[in-house]
Amino acid sequence: MGDDAxxxxxxxxxxxxxxxxxxxxxxLKRSEWLKHWNPRFAVLTTEQLYYYHSASPTGGVGERRxxxxxxxxxxxxxxxxxxxxxxxxxxxxxxxxxELRVRMPxxxxxxxxxxxxxxxxxRAPPRPRPTLASWAGMLWLAGHTGLWCPHRCGHSS
Numbered sequence: 001m002g003d004d005a006x007x008x009x010x011x012x013x014x015x016x017x018x019x020x021x022x023x024x025x026x027x028l029k030r031s032e033w034l035k036h037w038n039p040r041f042a043v044l045t046t047e048q049l050y051y052y053h054s055a056s057p058t059g060g061v062g063e064r065r066x067x068x069x070x071x072x073x074x075x076x077x078x079x080x081x082x083x084x085x086x087x088x089x090x091x092x093x094x095x096x097x098x099e100l101r102v103r104m105p106x107x108x109x110x111x112x113x114x115x116x117x118x119x120x121x122x123r124a125p126p127r128p129r130p131t132l133a134s135w136a137g138m139l140w141l142a143g144h145t146g147l148w149c150p151h152r153c154g155h156s157s
Contacts, residue, residue: 005055009041012055016043023106026055028081030091037093044110049090069114075107082107 009026016024023044028037029051041055049067052060067086074085081093082104094100 005039008057009055011057012041012059015057015059021045022110023103026095027051028093030081030093032088040092042092044107046110046113049084069111071112071114073111073114075104075111077104084111 005026013024013026021043023042025042027040027042029040029042030037040051040053041060042049042051043060047069049069050060050064051066052064053062055061067084067090076083076085077100078091079093080097080100081091082100084090084107094103
């Protein structure tokens with residue numbers, strides 16, 4: 001973000017809130033791998049968090065990424081910022097402690113009001129593993145039905 005970044009972020013935040021966002025503004029997002037703090041423009045709605053590379057007077061600019069807010073996500077204060085438990089985790093800083101105190105309750109309300117997580121596919125229960133007794137029973141049965149050759153020659157008798 002350049003020299004006019006604060007003015008652009010304020011204009012973009014006003015446009016996003018006017019369009020129905022709960023919260024919008026410039027944040028520092030921590031990168032997942034290098035752990036660097038990068039400036040981003042974030043928009044929080046009742047269903048998702050969107051973040052962009054930078055801001056413009058009408059909203060975010062650059063590649064838009066989003067995180068679907070689901071029930072069970074938590075928000076906590078961490079290292080002077082907020083940490084959203086999702087995959088991958090979203091860790092960002094506000095511009096001041098005062099802003100952090102204002103944003104924390106809003107984030108908590110948004111995650112508590114989030115829709116339930118999508119149900120996972122139901123899987124069949126795992127089959128029981130064969131025991132030595134069950135293998136012995138199968139071999140005895142196969143030997144008596146002529147399907148198993150006791151000479152280990154690889155074919156049925």
